[in-house]
Amino acid sequence: MAIASPRGSIFPRQVVRAALALLVGLLPALAINPAAAQKKEEFHTAAPFAILVDFESGTVLFERAADQPTAPSSLAKLMTAEVVFNEIAQGRVKLTDEFIVSEDAWRRGGAPSHTSSMFAPIHSRVPVKDLLMGVIVQSANDASIALAQGIAGNETAFAIMMNKRARELGLTNSNFTNSTGLPDRGMRVTVRDLAKLARHTIRTYPDLYRYYGEREFTWNKIRQQNRNPLLAMNIGADGLKTGFTRDGGYGLAGSAVQNGQRLIVVVNGLKGEKERAEEAKRLLEWGFRGFEARLLFRAGQTIGEARLYGGEARYVPLSGPGAVNLMVPRDSNDRIVARIVYRGPVLAPVAKGQPIATLKVYRGDQVALEVPLAAAESVGRGGLTRRALDAVGELVISVIRSGTSRL
Numbered sequence: 001m002a003i004a005s006p007r008g009s010i011f012p013r014q015v016v017r018a019a020l021a022l023l024v025g026l027l028p029a030l031a032i033n034p035a036a037a038q039k040k041e042e043f044h045t046a047a048p049f050a051i052l053v054d055f056e057s058g059t060v061l062f063e064r065a066a067d068q069p070t071a072p073s074s075l076a077k078l079m080t081a082e083v084v085f086n087e088i089a090q091g092r093v094k095l096t097d098e099f100i101v102s103e104d105a106w107r108r109g110g111a112p113s114h115t116s117s118m119f120a121p122i123h124s125r126v127p128v129k130d131l132l133m134g135v136i137v138q139s140a141n142d143a144s145i146a147l148a149q150g151i152a153g154n155e156t157a158f159a160i161m162m163n164k165r166a167r168e169l170g171l172t173n174s175n176f177t178n179s180t181g182l183p184d185r186g187m188r189v190t191v192r193d194l195a196k197l198a199r200h201t202i203r204t205y206p207d208l209y210r211y212y213g214e215r216e217f218t219w220n221k222i223r224q225q226n227r228n229p230l231l232a233m234n235i236g237a238d239g240l241k242t243g244f245t246r247d248g249g250y251g252l253a254g255s256a257v258q259n260g261q262r263l264i265v266v267v268n269g270l271k272g273e274k275e276r277a278e279e280a281k282r283l284l285e286w287g288f289r290g291f292e293a294r295l296l297f298r299a300g301q302t303i304g305e306a307r308l309y310g311g312e313a314r315y316v317p318l319s320g321p322g323a324v325n326l327m328v329p330r331d332s333n334d335r336i337v338a339r340i341v342y343r344g345p346v347l348a349p350v351a352k353g354q355p356i357a358t359l360k361v362y363r364g365d366q367v368a369l370e371v372p373l374a375a376a377e378s379v380g381r382g383g384l385t386r387r388a389l390d391a392v393g394e395l396v397i398s399v400i401r402s403g404t405s406r407l
Contacts, residue, residue, distance in 0.1 A: 043286050047279045048249075048269035051191045052287050055199055055255070055262035059327035059369045061287045066195075067173055069188035070268050073243030074116065074139045075251050076181030076189065078197050079162050079174075081135055084128070084147055085205045086165060095129040099150030101142060109141030109180060116227075117142050118219045130219060132208075137217040138224045139241060141180040148179040155179055166193070169200055183245050191266040198240055198253050198264050212239030229277035230254045235284060242276070243268070250276040256284050263287045290329055296338070296361070297324040302376055304340045306356050310382055311348030317376040318356055324371050326361055337362045340373065352378045 043062055049070050052062040060066075087093040101110070106122040109115060118134030120126050120142050126134075128150075134143030148158035155178055162176040174189040181187065202209050215232075216225050230237035230252070237256040244250050251268035265283045270276040297303050299322045305315035318340065328334070342357030350356070354375045361369040 043283070043290075045267070045279050045283060046270065046275060047267035049191045049251075050267045050279070050283065051195050051265070052283045053195045053199065053264045054287070054291070054327045055202065055264055057293065057325040057327055057369065058199070058371070059291075059325075060367065061263070061291055061327060062283060063192070063366065066192040067190050069173065069190055070251075071183070071187060071245055071248030072174075072181050072189040072194070072268075073245040073248040073251055074181040074241065075194055075243035075248075075253055075266075075268070076176055076187065077135050077139060077144055077179070077243075078194060078201070078240060078253060079166060079171075079176055080144050080147065080158075080179045081132065081208075082169075082197060082201055083158070083161050083165050084132060084151065085201065085208050087151055088128075088208070089205065093128060093151060095127065095132075097128045097150075098125040099128065099131060099146050100125055101146045102149055105142050105145035105149060108182075109143070109145045113141060115141050115180075115182070118217075118224075119222050120146070120220060126219075133211060133214065133217045134219060136211045136241060137214050137226045138219075139227055139243075141182065144179040166197075169197065171196060181243055181245070183247050191268055194253050194266045195264050198255060198266070202239070202255060202262070202264075209239060212241065213237075228252070228254065229273070230256065230280060230284075233277070233281055235281060237284075244273075252276050252280045254280050254284070256288075258288045261288065291327040292330055293325050294328050295323060296326050299323045300376075303359060303373060304357075306340070306342055306375075307345040308348050308350065308379060309345035311350065312380045312382040316346065316350050316356065316379045318373040319376040320359065320371045320373055324359070324369075326363075326369050328363070334363045342373075348379055349381045350375045350379045352376065 045064060048065060049068065050064045051060065051066045053060055101120040101122060101124050103122055110117050111119055116139040118138050118140035126146065131143040131147050134140035145155060148155045152158035152161055158179055159177050166174055171193040174193040175186060177184045177186045214226060216223060227242045235256050236258045237254055239255050240253040242252045249269040250272060253266045255262060255264045263284055265280050267276065267280050270279060297320060300319060302317045302319055304318050306318055308314055308316055338359060338361045340357050341360055346356060352375055355372060356375055357373040359371040359373050360367050
């Protein structure tokens with residue numbers, strides 16, 4: 001195990017502090033047992049796109065084509081709901097506010113559309129809470145469009161809001177063009193981004209997230225069941241939702257809790273409803289059965305250091321937002337490597353809590369965990385001599401790099 005700088009070179013202080021911490025936390029779990037040295041059999045899924053994430057630590061337990069763009073279908077409504085949740089949290093929208101179901105919303109998403117709908121009458125006024133229930137439980141396109149138009153004036157403007165929120169949440173590989181997920185060539189997501197979105201939703205809006213666990217919803221005297229098959233499988237599932245289009249295939253984002261552990265699963269591109277339900281369930285059960293937690297760093301522990309430019313000290317210590325845990329396969333001998341990644345040297349002064357770097361933990365060849373790192377203490381700006389020495393040092397390094405690149 002090792003902790004490395006952004007370019008792969010290793011700072012001695014980082015290695016001494018961080019590698020020792022990793023060894024203390026992981027060696028007992030990852031030491032090879034001579035009687036069981038054969039690598040544990042890997043999981044296989046029929047889903048072309050899939051990811052399984054531990055909610056608490058953020059550890060990726062399994063992934064397949066997790067960063068490859070795919071059509072989200074109605075899974076795009078997870079982003080629609082998040083925008084509405086955020087508007088409610090900011091006080092700009094209330095659950096009791098009423099929005100009008102326009103003729104456009106009725107025709108493109110209501111009864112005439114022959115798509116998933118809550119069957120709200122044309123020109124009716126519907127409370128935001130009921131529109132959300134329609135979106136979440138019934139995957140209603142008329143409700144999605146009504147919310148988009150009620151909040152942003154039109155669906156195009158709402159899509160701009162969706163993408164703005166997506167970037168704020170770190171969903172860097174997805175693009176939303178409408179509130180419904182109805183087919184559009186420009187609409188693409190990754191299952192990794194959808195898992196991040198689900199994790200954020202569960203953590204940030206616990207009171208609103210419970211809507212995803214509602215088994216049914218009745219509107220306009222029409223009772224409809226929740227489309228999420230995991231809710232009826234007795235595996236601790238309490239959300240989120242499904243999606244289907246010919247372009248995207250059958251998809252599902254789900255979450256379940258067993259023995260105090262929550263897992264998030266996202267699959268897409270499957271061939272049918274039965275296969276979608278079975279593959280999502282298999283992934284969840286495999287995750288609950290096959291992994292255990294290992295402490296990497298205690299809360300407040302220095303994880304490593306980042307080099308400073310022009311500071312009164314040459315390095316600034318880094319720590320995570322809390323305890324850093326990694327989910328590891330039971331009885332596994334996978335190689336664990338951790339790297340601190342940042343653009344450096346970091347310009348001084350630096351304030352305590354200032355975001356500096358990312359800790360990336362690799363299990364085998366895949367990134368299993370990413371944790372933001374911040375300055376553990378403030379470091380002021382150094383004197384003229386210190387800044388001059390740092391400038392000379394950076395000049396020498398740049399000359400060496402330039403010469404090496406020509407070789």
